Amino acid sequence: MAKKMEQIQQEALQRYLAFEEERRLEAQAAASTERMMTRSSIINHHDNLAMERIINQSDLFPIAHLQAGLDVSKAVCRISIRSQSGQLESYGTGFLVAPNLLLTNNHVLETSEAAMYAVAEFNYEDDVHFMPRDIISFRLDPEALFITDEALDFTLVAVEENNQHDIPLTDFGYLPLLPKPGKILEGEYVTIIQHPNGGPKAITIRENEVKFISSDFVHYVSDTEPGSSGSPVFNDQWVVVALHHAGIPDPNDPTKWIANEGIRISSIIQHLSEARSSLEEEHSRELLDQLLTVVMPGSAAEPMEVGVLAEDWYADASGYDPTFLGQGFDVPLPALGEALIDDVAQTADGKRVLDYMHFSIAMSKSRRLAFYTAVNIDGNQLVDVKRSNDRWYFDPRIDEAYQIGPEFYQSNDIDRGHLVRRRDPNWGVDAVKANEHTFHFTNCSPQHKNFNQKAWLDLEDYLLDNARDHSMKVSVFTGPVFRDDDVRYRDAQIPDQFWKVAVMLKGDAALSATAYLQTQEDLIGGDLEFVYGQFGTYQVPVTQIEELTGLDFGNLRDADPMAAGQAARVQRAEDIRL
Known part of the structure; x- marks a missing residue:
């Protein structure tokens, strides 16, 4: 084992020196736009300082960051390596990556026989009073699944679902592994949760800068010890970016260390995906599929x-x-132009409009999306209905064939975007029903997850907040712009523009109708990869929305303050002309 570990360290050193030479000959440029967009796509939008941390402008974290670290640490365990006779030989670290799959290094568990006698020990840590917690042990189950690779130095092995005391493994959760690269950038900092020297669980928090990233490896300056092999390496969002496996010795002083090396999760996932077809047992493939289909909670691909x-x-x-x-x-519903009438999805009794609580929708059969949605907002009766689930519904009043369903949104970067925003119709005694009605596929339109909606959301917040603060009533129409050259994906096309028309009384004496257009044009490529391009929200004349959609808003054209003006960029509420 010692000889093999020395070989791994020397290989890591050679990679590190090669990267240093490459940087010396060619100055490192700033992270490319593409990598930055990939990186930013997994940031929670509530973490306002995350982007500043990435570009080294802030070391501030929300206090909940610490609790999140405690939560993910539950899935990290010490691995006790034992002989067939039960004698302790060494320690390593591992972590759960699916309901009953554990990831560690190949040099920790080289063979299925070694895994047969090893034990995964959870809770080996001290509490806040520095008292040891009760260790909960589970045996590994390599007969169910065991995949290892020496080059990438990883081992994936199944774990028993319940231990001898009937404690379920699910009590410790697991750490989802995202397959796409770009979860960490050079110059960012990583955090490692580990069992150094086989001791109680510990963490490296800061001064862990990522120095180099290659196709398969990440080099970072961090504190680790023997026994830390197999630890998860996290970015600031507690997403696992690498599997720690080796320290890099100082070439001038072998008693010192100059960096550490981890294997990129994207490389491990790629290897596992390729290895799946070689698994003979169906049960083994099913176990592996738990990992390969795992996604982060809340992401576009979540079931x-x-x-x-x-x-x-x-x-x-x-x-x-x-x-x-x-x-x-x-303020009547917009009239559909002659070219649209035959494309309307009708109910069994011939209705062209679907009525929900406080809003209505007209559906296109060919596009399987709404021509428009129309909602009434009563600011005097708004009710704060909590979002309790993410259950969506087909509307049984029209054929399912005219509604884009869940299969379209699986395993890609497409989000389900509410057209009638969930909170808008939630007023009066029927607020709960209205909230549930917004979760129909008829009220859903596909948007790329990187579609920057801040200005759009600010606009919606502005309308809703003013309705609440001033007890106003507002009627809002929303919909996509359908174009023949919209990106075609699976069995549908993705609109790249969305519009909104807001109508209210101005001074209780006259109507005010303002129209807005937002685009994700040039943000969606044919392969659904994010493309860096221009986007924004614009206040435009109502007539422009009519020209783009084929809808007729009637006398709202006369109530539009932009009727004779040009489109204007909306970056904040003050930019809106009422």
Whole structure:
């Protein structure tokens, strides 16, 4: 083992020196836009300082970062390597990457026989009073699944689902592995949760700068010890970016270390994907599929729950009310142009509009998306309905063939975007029903996950907040722009532009109708990879929305302050002309 570890360290040193020479000959440029966009796509939008940390402008973290670290640490364990007779031989670290799959190094568990006698020990750590917690041990199950690779120095092995005391392994969760590269950039910092020298669980928090990234390896300056092999290496969002496997010795002083090396998770996932076909047992393939189909909670590829609503959920749906703003200020639904009439999805009784609680939708059969949505917002009766699940529904009143369903959004970077925003119709005694109604596929339009919606969301917040603060009533129309050259994906096309028309009373004396256009044009390539291009939200004349969509908004053209003006960029609420 010692000889093999020395060989691994020397190989890591040669890679490190080669990277240093490459940097000396060619100055390192800033991270490319493509890598930066990939990196930023996994950042929670509530973490306002994350991008500043990435570009070394801030060391601030939300305090919840510490709790998140404790949460992910549950899946990290010490691995006790034992002989067939049960004698302790060495220690390593490992971590759960699926409900009952553990990842560690090849040099920790080289063979299935070694794994047969090894033990995964969870909770080997001290509590806040520096008292040891109770260790909970699980045996490994290499007969169910054992995959190892010496070049990438990893081993993936199954773990028993319940230990001898009937404690379920699921108590410790697991760390999802994202297959795409770009989860860490050179110059960022990593965090490692480990069992140094086989001791209690420990963590390296800062001064762990990533120096070099190659196709398969990451080099970082960090504190680790023997026994740390097999530890997860995290970025600031607690996403696993590498599997730690070796320290890099100082070529001038072998008693010192100059860096550490980890194997990139994207390389490990690629190897496992290729190895799947060689597995003979179906059960082994099923276990591996748990890992290969794992995604981060909340991401676009997360499996979607599809529900069914009983008929009475639709029976008394009020739908959009054209007289909502008051007597003498009728705002009818937009009329569909002649070219659109034959493409409307009709109900069994011939209706062209689907009524939900406080909003309505007209659907396109060919595009399987809404021509438009129309919602009434009553700021005097808004109710804060919590989002309790992410269950979506087909509308049984029209054929499912005219609705883009869950299969379209699986295993890609496409988000399900509400057209009628969830909070908008949630007012009055029917707020809960209205909230649930917004989760219909008819109210869903595909958007690339990197589609920058900040200005769009600011606009929606502005409308909703003003409705609440001033007890206003607002009617809002929203929809996509359909173009023949929209990107075609799977069995549908993805709109690259979205529009909104907001109507309210100005001074209780006149209608004000303002129109907005936002584009993800040039952000979506044919392979759905994010393409760096221009995007933004613009206030435009209502007539421009009519020209783009084939809809007729009638007298709203006369209530538009932009009727005779040019489009104007909206970057903040103050830019809006009412």
